[in-house]
Amino acid sequence: MVNANSSSVKSDFKNASQDLLYWYDKMARRLPWRLSPDNRKKGELPDPYHVWLSEIMLQQTTVPHATPYFLKFLDLWPTVQDLAAAENEDVMREWAGLGYYARARNLHKCAKVLAGLDKFPNTIEELLKLPGVGPYTSAAVGSIAFDLPVAPVDGNIERVISRLMTISGDGSAAGWAEDKKEITARVQELVPARSGDFAQAMMDLGATVCTPKTPNCMICPWVESCLAKKEGNPEDYPAKPKRKPQPIRKGLAFLAICDGQVLLQRRPDSGLLGGMLMPLSSDWAEGREYVVLEEAPIGADWKHVGQARHVFTHFALHWDVYVANLEQKPDLEGEWIKLEYAMEAGIPTVGKKALKLV
Ligand code: SF4
Known part of the structure; x- marks a missing residue:
């Protein structure tokens, strides 16, 4: 004191x-x-x-x-x-x-x-x-x-x-x-x-x-x-109170790729990463198990390519990333961005971590 x-x-x-x-x-x-x-x-x-x-x-x-x-x-x-x-x-x-x-x-x-x-x-x-x-x-x-x-x-x-x-x-x-x-x-x-x-x-x-x-x-x-x-x-100095360990939330990212382009969706304006372009994703939650087929936005041959990890202020995210190469663009909302330009498209760091796995 x-x-x-x-x-x-x-x-x-x-x-x-x-x-x-x-x-x-x-x-x-x-x-x-x-x-x-x-x-x-x-x-x-x-x-x-x-x-x-x-x-x-x-x-x-x-x-x-x-x-x-x-x-x-x-x-x-x-x-x-x-x-x-x-x-x-x-x-x-x-x-x-x-x-x-x-x-x-x-x-x-x-x-x-x-x-x-x-x-x-x-x-x-x-x-x-x-x-x-x-x-x-x-x-x-x-x-x-x-x-x-x-x-x-x-x-x-x-x-x-x-x-x-x-x-x-x-x-x-x-x-x-x-x-x-x-x-x-x-x-x-x-x-x-x-x-x-x-x-x-x-x-x-x-x-x-x-x-x-x-x-x-x-x-x-x-x-x-x-x-x-x-x-x-x-x-x-100073003797700050110890921080509690951060909770871990888990989720699945889905990178739908067609004709060298990846589908990104803009998040709602309010809330975490509001207004930012991000890969398609399941929700993020603590302690639940995900079944890929149930969470995927469309039926496709989704392949696991790795896990993107990111630390937010109040939680850490473990995001398992799946990729599907599609013959046709599905009828899903979002923006198709050429893969080579995706990193420059204004995607937040956590989204880039997922894209880097492709
Ligand atoms: S202010 Fe910081 S750097 Fe300067 S003497 Fe004190 S402890 Fe050392």
Whole structure:
């Protein structure tokens, strides 16, 4: 639980913000959506569209993975008005591979709202009204794009501050939930005038120095003030509650192939992988056995070619993949896509895993 007390934060860590900014001025990562500290010090601010787009993409993924998607989106849709005017299917196709497809739907919905406004919202209250924008994204966009005096707190920043101030969970879900609130409150006390650079510096520190398993304290700007380092056990922070093992759902994928084309069906707009093209499938459920003939969309000579495995947020999928080469296209709903183009058709990663088995 908490070792430091709240009223002493400012005095205990009074140099922490400046130490971090001094480090960031020299070590800031160059990222395509980011302005250098030198430019920001001259009073420039980044394009809020770039900041918002990057923050939505970076949720649950890494900078190297998200960067090509960010560049592709800007190439296709240089302004938020362009993105708002795009076809939803095109947005979903370009998003494929970033996961969490509800986020892509919200991104497009949000672009349409933004395109109808006179200016990009520049207060936390206004940002929070946007579709898909919660406390973290509003604080990230608010600080980075507008230098609002707030600090975003995600898992990486929680870890770094947990170590700096030795705020840790007691191993229970309730204890960690309380301490996360404590961390969020304490970070706000550290926010300096250069709040955008401070937010990005914390992100860089968490990504490059204060990493989960092997924090590199010797090159850390907070090595003098960090309480976990003084204790000698930074890796022990934070003590999060253990996750329960994920349930496994099983199902069958059916790749109907005819004339070098595979049949894909678009999923309903709402729900998991909503609006995405996917191979034909049985339902996915825990603990039931499947009989191929009963689940198959048509009678054919279905051959088992392997199992695609994928981990979603709340469950893991074991998807047995069957292929049938058909002489004629059956009367089934869907889109026939040439096999060599199927991987580029905007299919989510789990669908690609099944297709790779062909
Ligand atoms: S001194 Fe070590 S544990 Fe503390 S913030 Fe820096 S890298 Fe993390």
